[in-house]
Amino acid sequence: MTLPSRVKLVDVGPRDGLQNEKQAVPATVKIELVHRLQAAGLKEIEVTSFVSPKWVPQMADNAEVMAGIQRQAGVRYSVLTPNMQGYQAAVHSKPDEIVVFAAASEAFSQKNINCSIEESIQRFAPVVEAARAAGIYVRGAMSCVVGCPYEGEVAPLQVGRLAQLMKSIGVQHVGVADTIGVGTPLKVKAAMEATLQHYDVNDVSGHFHDTYGQALSNTLASLELGVWQFDTSVAGLGGCPYAKGATGNVATEDVVYMLHGMGIDTGIDLDKLVDAGAFISDFLQRKSGSRVATAILNKRLG
Numbered sequence: 446m447t448l449p450s451r452v453k454l455v456d457v458g459p460r461d462g463l464q465n466e467k468q469a470v471p472a473t474v475k476i477e478l479v480h481r482l483q484a485a486g487l488k489e490i491e492v493t494s495f496v497s498p499k500w501v502p503q504m505a506d507n508a509e510v511m512a513g514i515q516r517q518a519g520v521r522y523s524v525l526t527p528n529m530q531g532y533q534a535a536v537h538s539k540p541d542e543i544v545v546f547a548a549a550s551e552a553f554s555q556k557n558i559n560c561s562i563e564e565s566i567q568r569f570a571p572v573v574e575a576a577r578a579a580g581i582y583v584r585g586a587m588s589c590v591v592g593c594p595y596e597g598e599v600a601p602l603q604v605g606r607l608a609q610l611m612k613s614i615g616v617q618h619v620g621v622a623d624t625i626g627v628g629t630p631l632k633v634k635a636a637m638e639a640t641l642q643h644y645d646v647n648d649v650s651g652h653f654h655d656t657y658g659q660a661l662s663n664t665l666a667s668l669e670l671g672v673w674q675f676d677t678s679v680a681g682l683g684g685c686p687y688a689k690g691a692t693g694n695v696a697t698e699d700v701v702y703m704l705h706g707m708g709i710d711t712g713i714d715l716d717k718l719v720d721a722g723a724f725i726s727d728f729l730q731r732k733s734g735s736r737v738a739t740a741i742l743n744k745r746l747g
């Protein structure tokens with residue numbers, strides 16, 4: 446077993462993290478968070494989503510946030526686009542990457558984007574085509590790959606089927622997402638393996654919510670398959686408004702600590718990352734969801 450020597454992390458905190466906040470987070474705070482993440486060495490940041498403000502009011506300031514970011518050379522900024530309307534709004538903000546998002550379970554597809562899996566693919570097809578023609582990279586998120594809040598267990602077969610559909614419309618990279626954080630290593634491996642039947646290992650990433658505390662183990666299980674790209678969220682922010690009870694993504698700080706401890710390079714400065722997490726946790730008046738950040742902050746106090 447050879448583990449990757451380098452891992453790329455996409456911090457999805459500004460989007461996945463803040464989409465689920467009850468309190469209003471001003472655009473200035475979101476922009477500052479993005480600046481702090483790039484200062485910490487993040488090279489990929491999922492900034493916002495161009496979804497319906499009726500469905501997710503927290504992301505209504507999408508264009509303002511994108512316009513307010515001082516872009517750093519070498520950093521890529523991505524946004525979610527559920528349909529052509531979202532893509533057309535997003536394109537003015539010049540994202541480096543767009544994300545179409547589908548689910549491996551029918552019920553979650555209906556609850557989250559108000560259509561069936563098949564309909565979602567039909568909806569994404571022109572978005573993918575337009576983005577690729579404009580030179581914008583297209584990632585696909587596949588939700589509920591091991592479990593669904595409405596349907597329960599999700600079989601690897603369903604994940605493989607979705608990966609195949611994503612491939613058929615030209616999605617370049619897919620994220621294997623445990624939306625509600627119920628996965629355990631062998632189940633996550635099975636979902637990954639089903640995806641790897643359709644996508645090269647270099648075009649697959651893991652996106653693990655940490656609801657049941659399994660996300661680091663699931664990350665390690667994926668590394669063992671050669672997967673080297675992961676979505677993580679500073680301070681463990683996150684959740685999906687249409688996946689009640691699910692907590693945040695695995696904390697970026699926790700993943701960085703684990704990887705550095707294994708001699709795997711991320712290009713991220715853990716101390717600066719902890720500062721970025723402290724900034725947003727202070728704003729939200731909440732303790733960080735990262736065990737590593739908590740330990741480092743305690744140690745700093747002496």
Ligand code: HMG
Nearest residue numbers: 495496497500501527530531557558559586588622624685
């Ligand atoms: P719909 O209501 O079926 O849409 O929603 P519609 O096409 O019938 O349009 C209805 C209204 O929405 C119209 O406005 C449209 O203009 C407007 P009205 O005439 O009533 O005033 N509309 C839009 N407005 C802004 N931007 C748009 C847009 N599209 C339509 N793009 C829709 C369908 C997909 C829009 C809706 O269900 C939606 O926005 N869903 C997004 C839900 C969401 O953002 N969930 C969280 C992100 S996914 C996630 O977190 C999982 C992930 O992290 C991976 C994982 O963990 O699994 C990625």
Ligand code: MG
Nearest residue numbers: 461624684685
């Ligand atoms: Mg998510």
